[in-house]
Amino acid sequence: MTGRDDTTLTFREIFDLPVSVDLRTAARAFGMCLATAYRLVGEEAFPCHTIRIGRRHRVRTVDLLAALGIEERPVFADEVADGVALTLFD
Template sequence: MKRHRDESVAFSALFGLPAEVGLRTAAEALNLSPTTAYRRARNGDFPCRVRRAGRRYVVRLSDLMRALGIQEVRVRYDDIEAGARFASGEADT
């Protein structure tokens, strides 16, 4: 399949980040202790949306990034290729 030059990919997808993370991972990113994180998740006042997946709590990566003030940007394939050329020392033409 041939891609168009104007296609883009989400920054998190580019680096293979998971779509969801566990509550402990989210708590660590938000500088919360696990005990506080679980209590806040049970009470419904965790800093971002939490959902139950069986017996676990999970947080969507996009919600966690938003709570951290990180904008999920789209990256164009042309920029990825230009960055790779720059990193390898090739001149940009």
């Protein structure tokens, strides 16, 4: 066991991602293992564009969201309650 979390990312976790993510995180968003992600990158068939930096691959979060078919970030009820987001009635 590697101690790393290889479960699929939740909807909430996807929206908390930074501007770019490593290939492991992008693979989790698609529900695939890292080995499959590297194979697809090598075949130029990964579901979204990857950026190679040295020996590592990064994925822009905006590309990841587009590949997942997510066009807008939803507002969660607890964000409204915490004052992070505005409601339609504000």
